[in-house]
Amino acid sequence: MHRNPNDPKAVFGGAIVVFARRWRMFIDEKLAESGLTDASWTPLIYLHRLGDGLLQKELAAASGLDESSLVRLIDILSQRGLLERRIDPDDRRARRLYLTDDGRQTAAAIRLQLVALENELLADFSDGDVAAVLGICEGVEAKIEKAKSEIKARG
Template sequence: MARDDLGAMVARLGRRLLAMEQPILARHGVSMWAYVVLNGLAGGSVRTQAALAARIGADKTRLIPVLDDLQERGLIEREPDPADRRVRLLALTDSGREVHRVVRDEIRTAEEALLEGLAPADREAFVRALVTLS
């Protein structure tokens, strides 16, 4: 059976997912990069901006304006590390955790609607494969 290359299919799916997520993010006043940062911090604090950049696959110099905006909005905090005052610990605030939860839940609901055409076992296999490959 002839099919497109994986890259072509993943690119189309990626564009579709981004288009699906954009209105959700806009409704909550969060950019895609801001959401990526919130996701990156959802698992716990990160010791440095460089460590966060590595965790989320971003250029640390491009990350600073996103962090500044999130901090100004009270969604993250950057506190001096008691063990090394030159280092800033990054963490979600309570408001940041709430924004992340609400946006993530809406995105997951939209993802479920997208995947509803697949049988439940296929859905689970698809998500498992994405987790493994990503």
């Protein structure tokens, strides 16, 4: 069965990918003055939002970043004095992530900038419209996670 290429469901995935790239590029350009790229401010923001003490793999899962890429970003943020790794007292092989005071201040400032930029970009849309889009994205994401779990279970 062929779907009409003008059908919104037929173009949804591609449109979301393009939208996400453009959104991130715009935000990245606006935040460039902070000296952080999108890739490096993303883990900082998620750690600030979710709280100190996350494992690297937890931060990777929450932020959608690849674990191997995240290692390099954590190194950069650590070298800049924005976060630190600490040995997990319950598992000496594991490292937990903590924002430094500078990291907390930087993340808070970036979050304020993000809120202002998001408000600017979404100003013409109602809260209901935005909530509806978020609901669709969350629903699709749940289906993706379910499908991935089923594939993994089949081995």
